[in-house]
Structures are given as structure tokens and as C-alpha cells.
Amino acid sequence: MPNAVAMIGITNPPGFARNLSPAFFGASASIGGYLGGLIVGGFLKSTSIVWIAMVSLAAAVLLWALLPCEVPVDCNGKIDWTGSFLSLGGLIVFNVVWNQAPAVGWSHPMIIAMLVASVGLFVGYGVWEHYFASDPIMPLSIKAPSFTPLIPVVLLNFMATGTLLWYTVAWLQEVRHWTPMRIAIGWTPFGVCGVAAAFLAALPVPRMPAQYILAIGATRILAANCHDAGATILLVSGFPEHRHQCLFPRSGLHGGPDHRQQFCQSEPTRHRGVTVGICVVALVLDLAFVRLVHDNCEGWADPADADPADEVAAPVATGAELQ
CATH class of the missing domain: 4.10.860 (DNA Excision Repair, Uvrb; Chain A)
Known part of the structure; x- marks a missing residue:
């Protein structure tokens, strides 16, 4: 993913196009996750999981045959x-x-x-x-503003987001006993709001320092994890008969009801607060160390930064035509 974002950045000159392109890239995650859930849920509801692999393989071959082949930027480069x-x-x-x-x-x-x-x-x-x-693959000598503190901030935010998504699905499966198809349908707000958030995040890029944009996202992740943890605690405290259904990392969803009930009664808040703590650390690191001034320029500041190859129409061929 970092390489994809980097390629988007160097392909488009500074300005509206560069700010909007990552929004399309970010929105693809929400769209892909939502549509993928619907497709997989539909397959699991009506047929075997083997058909998912077969259809995926057929789609990959079809896309390889139809999509144009990318012209290498560095033909002599090494992996x-x-x-x-x-x-x-x-x-x-x-x-x-x-x-x-x-x-x-x-x-x-x-x-x-x-x-x-x-x-x-x-x-x-x-x-x-x-x-x-x-x-x-990633030169350690790279020098960019706030590059070093930005890495752990992004890593911690991704960890918190992944934990949130995993426990949300686990909650729906283990506590509410939803089927995969019903979970996919219930995931509709995630698909819609995820796309909207990706494009809304592009609007303040030329108007606001990046650390504050990142802080807004980290705050929303923190709020979502607090809501998720609070729902679990309320279930345990308000409905004692469902204590065995609570979801905590240490239970691993593998222990029996007695094991999970014992753990839920002993240490619910401390272990459910780990992800919340990760969000807080990410937010503090961002506000304390990340410093990126907003850039509202349009076009390349130095004409030498433009790639001359962009002015040349490259030959287009599909994967099948190259064979």
C-alpha cells in the first residue's frame, strides 16, 4: 500500500488531482470490502466455498487478459x-x-x-x-518531513482499525449469530461512510496541516473503539446471563463458556482497553511529533520534476496480446 500511495503521488503533480487520487484509492478499500462481503456471503449461502476460489481464479485470468500491460518506469530496475x-x-x-x-x-x-x-x-x-x-525496497536514507514519527502513528492506527473490524464481525457472529450474508448487508454503513470519509479527507489537504487531518482520523478510530468496548462492557454488566458471550482478546473465542465467563468477570475493562490505549498513543504521537505544513500549490514547482515519459503515448497491449 505505501508503494501504491507513492506511485500516485509521483504520477500526479501537486494540486487537486494529487489530493483526489488517494481518495479514490482509499475508497476502493471500503467498496471492495463491502462488495466482497456480499459476494462471499451469497456464495456461502447457496453453494460451497470451493466455488469462491474457482470464480476468483477465473476473474483473475480474465482481468490479466483484458487489462493493458503497464510500461515499466525503470526497465533496468531490480526487485x-x-x-x-x-x-x-x-x-x-x-x-x-x-x-x-x-x-x-x-x-x-x-x-x-x-x-x-x-x-x-x-x-x-x-x-x-x-x-x-x-x-x-525502501531506502532508509530517505529524508522527508516527520517521516520517522509518521510510521508508528500510521501503524498504530491500522492496528486499532483492524482490531475494531475484527471484533465487530466477531460480535455479530458470536453474540448475535448473524450469517455471513446478513453481516455483509449490515456492513452497508461501512461501505457508504468509508467512501464518503475518503473523499472528505481530501478536502482539507490544501487548507489544513496534515497532522491535524491525521488527528481527526485517529480521534474517530478512538471513538469507534470506545463504542465497541463500551457495548461489550454493557452486555456483561447489564445482562449477566450473556457473560459467556463477551469477546475479549485473551479469550481468543476458543475457550468454553466457563473460561470466558471467568475472564469476563475478572478483567473486562483492562483487556478491552488495549486497543483504546493504542489509539491514544497514536493520537499523542501525531500531535506531538508530526509536523507537515499544508501545501496548496498547483503543478510542479520545478519543471524537472515532471516525467518526460508522460508526454509520450506509450503502446498499449493486453496481457494476452503480449504472449
Whole structure:
């Protein structure tokens, strides 16, 4: 995703087009998630999950045959396979740690080993990119305003958003016993509001410093997680007969009713507050360290920044025609 945003940024000159293009990119997530839920829900309601894979494969082949082939920007460029493996491996292992640790505990040997492995992969990625990679996937020497504090702020916001979405679906499945199709239909506000939010976020870009735009988004994520945590606490406190249905990270949704009831009665607010705490940390880091002045210029400030290739009509061919 960062590479996609970067390509959008360097393709469009500063101004309205550059501000609006990421909005289309951001809106595609909400549209894809909503339509994907409807499609998968429809398949699961009427047929086997195997058909989802078959239709997806057929659609991928069809798109490959019909869509035009992209002209490489750097025909002599190289792919940093080692850096890709180290970075993606570290992220995957780190994600598994945060998914499994609430269920089995942070003191579990597997969690400790995977956490050490993820840190090792990240360190190896940094060493490789800085000292050995001839064409690094992300040069560590990059210098941009507030680039370093911006990374953890965005990471924490994504972690909080992913947790919110996961627990929302888990709530609907485990507590309300909704089917996948009903969840997809109930997800309609997410699709509509997600698209609207993506385009509304583009409006203040030339009028407001970026840290405040990011703070608005972080505040909304914080409010949504507070609402989600509050709904769980109200269910436990107001309806004792449903204590076994509460959703907390440490329960992992794998324990039986007795296990979950014991945990819900002992530590509900502390563990449900982890995601809220992540949102607060992201908001504080953003307001304290991110400093990006709003840019309301139109067009390239330096004509040399424009890509001469943009003025040349590139030949267009589909994937099938290139064979």
C-alpha cells in the first residue's frame, strides 16, 4: 500500500488531482470490502466455498487478459527479494504474535520465540537495506518531513482499525449469530461512510496541516473503539446471563463458556482497553511529533520534476496480446 500511495503521488503533480487520487484509492478499500462481503456471503449461502476460489481464479485470468500491460518506469530496475522477504516475514510473524498472544498468554514459549524472530527479521531488514541492498525496497536514507514519527502513528492506527473490524464481525457472529450474508448487508454503513470519509479527507489537504487531518482520523478510530468496548462492557454488566458471550482478546473465542465467563468477570475493562490505549498513543504521537505544513500549490514547482515519459503515448497491449 505505501508503494501504491507513492506511485500516485509521483504520477500526479501537486494540486487537486494529487489530493483526489488517494481518495479514490482509499475508497476502493471500503467498496471492495463491502462488495466482497456480499459476494462471499451469497456464495456461502447457496453453494460451497470451493466455488469462491474457482470464480476468483477465473476473474483473475480474465482481468490479466483484458487489462493493458503497464510500461515499466525503470526497465533496468531490480526487485529487492531479500528485503521483501525480511520485511514481509517480520510483519507476518509480528501479526501472528499479536493475534495469538491474547489467546495463549504472552509468557507462552511460542509467543516469545515468534516475537524474538519478528524483531530479528526487522533488524535484519534494516541492516540489509542500509548496508547491502543495491536497489533497496525502501531506502532508509530517505529524508522527508516527520517521516520517522509518521510510521508508528500510521501503524498504530491500522492496528486499532483492524482490531475494531475484527471484533465487530466477531460480535455479530458470536453474540448475535448473524450469517455471513446478513453481516455483509449490515456492513452497508461501512461501505457508504468509508467512501464518503475518503473523499472528505481530501478536502482539507490544501487548507489544513496534515497532522491535524491525521488527528481527526485517529480521534474517530478512538471513538469507534470506545463504542465497541463500551457495548461489550454493557452486555456483561447489564445482562449477566450473556457473560459467556463477551469477546475479549485473551479469550481468543476458543475457550468454553466457563473460561470466558471467568475472564469476563475478572478483567473486562483492562483487556478491552488495549486497543483504546493504542489509539491514544497514536493520537499523542501525531500531535506531538508530526509536523507537515499544508501545501496548496498547483503543478510542479520545478519543471524537472515532471516525467518526460508522460508526454509520450506509450503502446498499449493486453496481457494476452503480449504472449
